[in-house]
Amino acid sequence: MSMVVLDDEDNNPNTHSSVEEISEAIERLHRKGASFHLARLLLHLSPGDIVEVLNGFHEQDASAVYALITPPDRAGLVFKELSDGHKNYILSKGTVEHALGALGALSPEMRISCINALNSLRAKRILKKMSKEGHGGAIDLMKYPPESAGRLMSPHVFHQLESTTAAATIQALQELSEHKMVFYVYVVDSQHRLSGTVSMRQLILAEPEKTLREIMNPKIIKATTKTHQREVAKQVTNYRLLAMPVVDDAGILVGRITIDSLIHVINEDNNNTMLKMAGSGTNKGSVLTQSPFFIFGARVPWLITAFLGYLVISVILGEFEETLSAVVQLAFFFPIVIGMSGNSGTQTGTIVVRGLALGTIRNNHFFKLLFKELGANVVQGTVYGCLLAAAAYLIFQNFKLSMTVGPAMMCNMIASSVIAMSLPFFFKKIGADPAIAAGPLALTIIDLVGSSNYLVIASLVFAA
Numbered sequence: 001m002s003m004v005v006l007d008d009e010d011n012n013p014n015t016h017s018s019v020e021e022i023s024e025a026i027e028r029l030h031r032k033g034a035s036f037h038l039a040r041l042l043l044h045l046s047p048g049d050i051v052e053v054l055n056g057f058h059e060q061d062a063s064a065v066y067a068l069i070t071p072p073d074r075a076g077l078v079f080k081e082l083s084d085g086h087k088n089y090i091l092s093k094g095t096v097e098h099a100l101g102a103l104g105a106l107s108p109e110m111r112i113s114c115i116n117a118l119n120s121l122r123a124k125r126i127l128k129k130m131s132k133e134g135h136g137g138a139i140d141l142m143k144y145p146p147e148s149a150g151r152l153m154s155p156h157v158f159h160q161l162e163s164t165t166a167a168a169t170i171q172a173l174q175e176l177s178e179h180k181m182v183f184y185v186y187v188v189d190s191q192h193r194l195s196g197t198v199s200m201r202q203l204i205l206a207e208p209e210k211t212l213r214e215i216m217n218p219k220i221i222k223a224t225t226k227t228h229q230r231e232v233a234k235q236v237t238n239y240r241l242l243a244m245p246v247v248d249d250a251g252i253l254v255g256r257i258t259i260d261s262l263i264h265v266i267n268e269d270n271n272n273t274m275l276k277m278a279g280s281g282t283n284k285g286s287v288l289t290q291s292p293f294f295i296f297g298a299r300v301p302w303l304i305t306a307f308l309g310y311l312v313i314s315v316i317l318g319e320f321e322e323t324l325s326a327v328v329q330l331a332f333f334f335p336i337v338i339g340m341s342g343n344s345g346t347q348t349g350t351i352v353v354r355g356l357a358l359g360t361i362r363n364n365h366f367f368k369l370l371f372k373e374l375g376a377n378v379v380q381g382t383v384y385g386c387l388l389a390a391a392a393y394l395i396f397q398n399f400k401l402s403m404t405v406g407p408a409m410m411c412n413m414i415a416s417s418v419i420a421m422s423l424p425f426f427f428k429k430i431g432a433d434p435a436i437a438a439g440p441l442a443l444t445i446i447d448l449v450g451s452s453n454y455l456v457i458a459s460l461v462f463a464a
Contacts, residue, residue, distance in 0.1 A: 039069075096126055097129075
């Protein structure tokens, strides 16, 4: 096992060591209780490497190592990028002062996101301490619903009145008391209602005496304080915005949400969608830190659905026992017919679920998409059906067998596309997550219908 060797004159020893070597060194020092040497090692590592290592540790071990990171600003950078499970553990198990130190590097909206994950008693203690230390901005965001734009926004937003000139606006930007990331100038009326936006390019190229009312874009893409964070992330992605203004019910500008604040929302939504499509529950921390019972609890509902579905398939097979006994070769092609229809359905379901999630596919696209998928799968089913029928005849010289497996393949691939496409629309219609429809549930239904089709066609052909 290689060692991470530290030299006091080397400011970046981690450039000479892989993350695996760094992880082994941290784990070894932590296990031995060598806190002094571990703290010294952490001081020489980049925050990014520390984050990657700690996210692979169990929460308890990660919290103990995190407590040794100095100085506080580096600890804050690390805390900002840790997984939600690790953040929650650090805030829950340490002292209130330790929790405040960890939260110090975060923006008000990110602090609230972390505090929301804590139990109510712990959250109240932290908020009370924050109030005494003057962190009122974060506390003000607590009045908005969880997972709303209000919880995620920054109340500090650069805005100017409609009557302000371009020259005056540029001067106001130059006189900001501290460096702030300004992507747009938000234009408001005398009642502080949002009336338009001006990009930095528009502002710089405008004639100095022009007012913001004259150069602003009145078509505003905005969110209200009650808009769900996922909807904000979707709009920011679709319109390729760097920031989005947030208004209250009266249209008054109250804050903004930047793309940086939405990255974790976008990543979490993508992860949850993929996990649901795989039937593996939702994104609740790293699998490396979860207990076997937690993993079992997250996956068992999906597997029960599949288990019950395949029991029904077994019953159906029992009803056609006579046909299967008479033509043993039917069992030879059963996995091929069912497997190909399942693969075809998975392709269709993935496209539809992803489209619904991104907003590129909407409810009124159902029939248009249905005809397209039907057309594609008729072609696929015909091609693979003919190939399978030819293979069946070459192997067993049985014409009836060929006339069974060929049409069964074609019918099943067409049916799988209809099922895989319809289920996500159905779940979206009833208000459920369409990603559920692309997991084991869809595959089970496709296999159930496919098995029935195959055996019914076989019975009809061999009874003739």
